[in-house]
Amino acid sequence: MQTYLVGGAVRDKLLGLAPGDRDWVVVGATPDDMLARGFRPVGRDFPVFLHPQTGEEYALARTERKSGRGYRGFVVDADPSVTLEQDLQRRDFTINAIAQDEHGELVDPHGGARDIERRVLRHVGPAFVEDPLRVLRAARFMARFAPLGFVVADETLALMRRIAASGELDALVPERVWQELRKALASKQPSAFLATLRASAALAAVLPEVDALYGVPQRADFHPEIDTGIHQQLVSDMAAGLAPGDDRVGFAALVHDLGKALTPKEALPRHIGHENAGIAPIRALCERLKVPAEHRELAVIACREHLNVPRLPELRDATVYALFARCDALRKPERIAQLALVCEADQRGRLGNADADYPQGRELRRLLDATLSVNAKDLAQQGLPGPQIGEALRKARIAAIAAARDRP
Structure with missing residues (x-):
């Protein structure tokens, strides 16, 4: 032994x-x-x-x-x-x-x-094609090791394409696909996961909603990278840098723009309403892969709100409070910090914008702190009847947002 x-x-x-x-x-x-x-x-x-x-x-x-x-x-x-x-x-x-x-x-x-020295990800033998999960494992290893200079061997990539063409990827159980995706999103370079799957023609089988983003144009004045799929890769990597190891933020960043794949061709490169159009494909993806509820909920929130947060200085105090209420942030305040990170990744995940400041994220968190400083117990001590406390609480919290904005 x-x-x-x-x-x-x-x-x-x-x-x-x-x-x-x-x-x-x-x-x-x-x-x-x-x-x-x-x-x-x-x-x-x-x-x-x-x-x-x-x-x-x-x-x-x-x-x-x-x-x-x-x-x-x-x-x-x-x-x-x-x-x-x-x-x-x-x-x-x-x-x-x-x-x-x-x-x-x-x-x-x-x-x-030797392959470690040469920074090559290479399959062991021809039996590699017998296990379709290895396509996802290769992509996930690249999300971890691409920053170290690793590349997939040409012959390995050829076998991955063969697996994708065989239809064997359809036999993967959702939980295993999610497990590999989750690990990739918690790695340093999630874009390498997406790029490797796309290079092997596997992304369309595993994440068709994400694959559909490639080749979809955006306005160059907002997105110098133009291609929505490339933007998505930049956003995913930025999220990995802003929230290392946080696969909830990573997943929300991954799917925040799915609605752009549904934009009518005659409307391109504008994407009016994509923040609402993206909610249905997010829910479909989460249902198919059995994504945990906390990941799904943050993803829907980020999709719906990612155009509102950058406009925070323009929003009325009541509108800011309504955003917090929609996110259930009064019960789950951590969602606002996560939302801020996804929105920052979205803004900085653009060509030439990686080092940009994002004060909206800091301000959003500060305004939430002001909102949470007002609680129902304080109003109850004023002797208000029950039905009036809710409305009084809403007004008091909006006032707290306004006061926080007036402070430097």
Whole structure:
């Protein structure tokens, strides 16, 4: 029985990145051997165990054979005779197919360390095409590693196109698609996720609402990049920089302009009403991918309000209060901070505008603080009857907004 550190822990160490979770592969053992050593079984589809002290995952070395459609259509063999090299052969990319033994020596049969040096994301072998999820994993890895200079190998991109053309992407369950998208949005360069999927002809299958934005023109005086799809990539990257790791802000930024794909051709490059037109495709996308409610709600808010926030100095005090009320910000004030970040990403996600100041975001948060400083308990002490308290509270909060605007 031999144990090796594998996968991301080895890869990230070679890249000089902070270590994350450590995964291990065990060669020459049976499930009974693991149980006898106190390991706890957790794997459903193949034998995975948790270490009794560290809680780290230990998987028995295994091979996989394609038996059906989709990423679940595999027969797993975790016999003790399976070698480390056979286990590494089934992995997706060479940079993930590196193992390290107890002495720190690397086992690297597919040249993963060399590809790390060359900054290339390359598939391990022809079995890559058997798992459609690997197209999304490639795109997600690019969202993380493109800032380090990584590119997808031409031959890997060709296999990704082959998978997309096969229709196998339709077999992916929504939860797995969302999981990969969520991780990509929490990475440093989400635009690389979109660009990689588009280059492999997979974006139309996975996120057709986003794919439809490419080639849609915008007014050059507001959007020097013109193409809405390129604007979307800039916005996603800006959101990742403004709110690192926040996939709720990232998702709202991703879908804030979906309505532009629905603009009649005769109206282009203007997009009158796109903020309302985008709500239906957002809800459809969220329903299809089973997006969590908090992500969906912020996305709808950002789509609906992203033209109002930049105009904040022009809005009347009552209109500002109405915006807060529509966002349910009096109960969930964090939404306004998130909305401000999405709107800032939208404004700065344009060619030549990356370093622009965005005072509207700061002002929006300040006005919300003023609004929240007024509460119903203070009015109740004035002896107002119940039905009048609501209207008095609304007026008092509007007055607080007005007073805050008068202060420097």
